[in-house]
Amino acid sequence: MHNGEIVLELKGITKRFPGIVANDQISLQLRKGEIHALLGENGAGKSTLMNIVFGLYQPDEGIIELNGQPIVMDGPNKAIECGIGMVHQHFKLVPPFTVTENIILGMEPKRGFGTDLKGAASRIAELSKQYGLNVNPEAKIESISIGMQQRVEIMKTLYRGAEIIIFDEPTAVLTPQEITELLQIMKRLVDEGKSILLITHKLKEIMDVADRCTIIRRGKMIETVTVADTNQETLAEKMVGHRVQFKTDKRPANPQDSLLDIANLVVTAENGQRAVDGISLSIRAGEVVGIAGVDGNGQTELIEAITGMRPIESGTIRLEGRDVKHGSPRTASEAGISYIPQDRHKHGLVLDFDVSENAVLKSYYEERFNHKGLLDRQAIEEVAERHVEQFDIRTPGIHTPVRSMSGGNQQKLIIAREIAKEPKLLIAAQPTRGLDVGAIEFVHKQLIAERDKGKAVLLVSFELDEIINVSDRILVMFNGRFVGETTPETTSDQELGLLMAGKHQGGDRG
Amino acid sequence: MNKLKALFAGESVKISLLSIVLGLLIGAIVMIAGGYNPLLAYQSMLEKIFGNAYDMGEALRAIVPLIFTGLAVAIAFRAGMFNIGVDGQIVMGSLGALMVGNMISMPPIIHAIVAIIAGTLLGGLWGALVGVLKTKRGINEVISCIMLNWTALYLSHMVIKAFMAEEGTSRSQSIQESASIQINWLSGLLDGARIHWGFALAVVALIAYHFYMNRTKWGYEIRAVGNNNHAAKYAGMNVSQVVIRTFFLSGMLGGMVGTFEVLGVFKYMAIASATSGLGFDGIAVALLGMNGALGILLAAALFGSLMYGAQGMSFGANVPGEVIKMVISIIIFFAAAPGMIRWLLNKTKRSKQANREG
Structure with a gap:
């Protein structure tokens, strides 16, 4: 696979924006049938480079060669014509449309005066089978999961005949299971002869699927390495330019009095179901409590209840013994609760x-x-x-x-x-979602620093590494209840994974 | 000064200016197609606006309500809402001013001030009603606005017929002279053009709007809610309260238009079969003015003088006044669909580049 012919080559690509050089003489070769990762921190210039390949930007210098022929990418249509497809980080789908309607959007097959939806659907079903995508052509986008929506985006590129597929941070929005499935799909795609450019800052994924990896830092190309000959530490170091610690340094916790006390809390979700089903929880000053769990098991509703963004059905929430249950977001904030929300664009x-x-x-x-x-x-x-x-x-x-x-x-x-508010309780929901290693390290250090200042910290994350790394105590949430409690020292990925899937540890605690 | 330069280099300003040029150009083409002389038409329009003192004063009179309705629509836009109920709020403003102006006797100046306050408040409450319905009952503001426009119109008919009917006409009795806000000496200077204190208040309103939106806590809240109401809620803002307050302010601005029309221009209220449409013109003004104070001033000046000048076109060039309505519509069309102009701008930029390189 490593000796495939070169399908796409970038030679000395330079792109300047007012004030910065986003890409500085970047060269890269993509071989047929390989997964080539493009690694770099946020703002390193990965997206700019891929937008150049996809024809959204014009390079100031340098050339793009497709199968050995120089080519001018003057727009996405040209890129698609050349067999290049892009799966964007933020999906470009119409929610009330079906999968088929979304895929053919912009190039509807005609039949008489109408659109040949049936023909398109059967073609999609065929492609779906060939690449193991398992997409239902009739389903509406708004009714399928994020992971499935991403597959629709992949299907869109395949339907348009893409030979080279660019994935822009594809796992940022996915749950751990969906990530595993996506990586399998990517392998399947290259087995079928496609070539993939994977933009990411997640080292684990690169180690799992990529054949080669090109690292860029602050717009400059550092080098291209063969993944089999390297390891995560080396990649991280090349990416950020200095040694990175994956394990956050922390002294043992020194927990004080109980600060947040939640008893028999019940919270209803929009759909009328009990999202939080009679939970009790206390967090002491000076400790980090991590809540692990798959997205959608009541974590969001629990946090929204504590922060006053969602009314509670029954139960009590006390901060330093005072009831905060009838609070609004402002009373919660003034009571000393800070909140780093899960969705920074929507809420933060x-x-x-x-x-x-x-x-x-x-x-x-x-x-x-x-x-x-x-x-x-x-x-x-x-x-x-x-x-x-x-x-x-x-x-x-x-x-x-x-x-x-x-x-x-x-x-x-x-x-x-949130930290400048000098809170008593700091709640962090998915605080490192979509961040690169350097920034993750920073966020984790801040959370632990707050703990060491004697604050109570509640961390909710879908990433096990993060939970194990930062927490002093771990609770696993499933179906609106805590199904297990453990500590990072005594648990393993396997144990947490089982608990997250709802395999009971024996009795509710928390 | 640099700020000003940056402002005019900005893309949105280019889009607005080009929209205007295109509107006038396409209007001219249509006139040629219809066998009219567009140059003569535009010339007689300008003569109508700037021809003599009276016309200049009356053109100004046409601009003032557009400033207020433009601001009324803009403040709601900034909060992410669409107030198409300004017409109804104008009616309520007129009604409030008329009732105080006609039914109550007070010394001059005080009478006018009380009448202005009454009309403004009534307009504001009429607007706030939309906000209350939206936040407490989840009713889309566009629906309630449209219905409340008609409600206001017929309510005003009822009140006028019951208390202030002028026998044998389809209008109300006039206000008492003590409630008039016409500036007589200035009107005299301008050959009787109906100039009133609303002009001064329009300037005050523009400055106040700019200050309120950009420098105060309340303006900050409106902008936060308008840009991202989820984040506003997360930040602890009372989103419902902001919505109601914004509609109250928007309605007050609309109500002021109504008071000035009654107290400064007509002195009575007509029993009309439809609302004035000034509120809808405000949408155009806010859109072209990009919801900013300066933009609204310029857009109101443009549309107001075009509308007033249209009368001159039919007189001087025999062109139907509707052509100007079309020109205005085309301007709004391009301003509201900036994609087309952006495409044009890109096209010229590219061909310029090509010329330079080639």
């Missing part, structure tokens, strides 16, 4: 606000920023400057809209804001 930030406006999203009304309704710009800017400095947020300035910042820097801003 107002993307069109600039850094300074986002920095005070929860505190703008306080006296230090608000004088009888008039916002004190200077005070707000000072706080924003301090956040940027203390948390090493890389941004052109505090008046840059956060929309244009990388995910890691957006997350740093949220963490800065």
Whole structure:
């Protein structure tokens, strides 16, 4: 497989944006039938490079060769014509349409005056079988899982005859099971003769599926390595430019009095079902409690109840003995609860606000920023400057809209804001979702630093590594209940995996 | 100064300006196709606007309500909502001002001020009703706005007929002179053009709007809710309260238009078969003005003078005034669908590049 002919070659690609060189003389060769990973931190220039390949940007210098022939990619249509397909990180699907309708969108097969939906559906079913995608052509997008939606995106590229498929951070939105399945699909695709460019910053995935890996750092190409000859540590070091610790250093916890006490909590989800089904939980000051579990087992509802974003059915939530159950998000926040939300774009930030406006999203009304309704710009800017400095947020300035910042820097801003509030309880939901190793290390260190300052920390994550790495105590949530309690020292991935799948450990605890 | 330069280099401003040019151009083409002389038409339009003191004053009079309705629509837009109920809020504003102006006697100045406040508040409450229905009952604001427009219209008919009917006409009695806000000396200077204190308030409203949206806590909340109401809720803002407050403010701005039309221009309310449509023109103004104070001022000035000047076109060039309605529609069309202009801009940029390289 490693000696396949070169299907796509980039030679000395350079792309400049005002103020930065996003890609600086990058060269890369993709062979037929290989999975070639493109590794780099957030903002290293991976996406820019792939957008150049896909014709969304024009390079300032350098050439693209397809099967040995130089080619000008002047738009996505040209790329598709050349047999290049892209699976974007954020799916481009129409939710109320069926799988078939989404796939043929833009190139509907005609039959008379109508659209040949039937023919398209059978073609899709055929492709689905060939590549083991298991996609139902009749299903509506809004009714299928995220993992399945991604397969529809893959199918879209195949339907359009792609030979080269670019995956842009494909696992960022997936659950662990879906990741495993996706990696299998990718292997199947290359077995069938396709070639894959995989953009990622997850080392594990590269080790699992990639044949070769090209590393870029701050727009510059570092090198291309054969994955079989390397290991995660080396890759990480090349990516960030210094040694990376995967295990976060932490001293043993020194837990104090109980800070958060939840008793018999019941919370209902939108669909009327009991998402949290009679849970009891206490967290002490100075400890990190990790809640492991597969997405959709009530973790979100539990957190929303604690943070006042969702009403509770019955039960009590006490912070330092005081009841917070009838709270709103603001009363919860004022009671000393900080919350790093799971979805930073939906909840954590107002993307069109600039850094300074986002920095005070929860505190703008306080006296230090608000004088009888008039916002004190200077005070707000000072706080924003301090956040940027203390948390090493890389941004052109505090008046840059956060929309244009990388995910890691957006997350740093949220963490800065939540920690600066000096909370008693810090809740972090999926705090490293979509971040690269450098940023993950940073986030984990911050969580543990808060613990060491005597705060209670509640971490919810679908990533076992993260749970084991950061927590002092681990609870496993399944179907709205805790099905097991353990500690990182005494558990294993296997045990947690079984618990997450609902295999009881013996009696509810928590 | 640099800010100003950056503003005009911005893409959205280019889009607005090009929309205007295209609107006038396509209008001209249609006139040629119809056998009219577009140059003469536009010339007589300009003459109508700038020809003499009276016309200039009256053109200004046409601009003022558009500033207010533009602001009314814009503030709701900024909160992510669509207030197409400004027409109804105008009616309620007029009604409030008329009732105070006609039925209650007070000394001058005080009478006018009380009448303005009454109309403004009534308009505001009418708007707030939309916000309440939306937040407490989940009713889409567009639906309730449309229904409340008609409700306001017929309510005003009932009240006028019951308390202030002018026998033998289809209008109300006039307000008392003490409630008038017409600026008589200025009207006199402008050959009787109906100039009123609403002009001064329009300027105040523009500045206040800019300040409120960008510098105050309440404006910050409106922008947060409009950009991402999930994040606003997460941040602890009371989203329902922001929605109701925004609609109250929006309705107040609409209500002011109604008060000025009654107290400063007509002095009475007509029993009309439909609302004025000024609220709908406000949508166009807000859209072209990109919800900013300066943009709204310019857009209102443009649309107001075009509408007023249209009368001159039929007089001077025999072109039906509807052509100007079409021109305005085309401008809005391009401003609302910026994709087309962006495509044009890209096209010219590329051909320029090609020329340079070739």
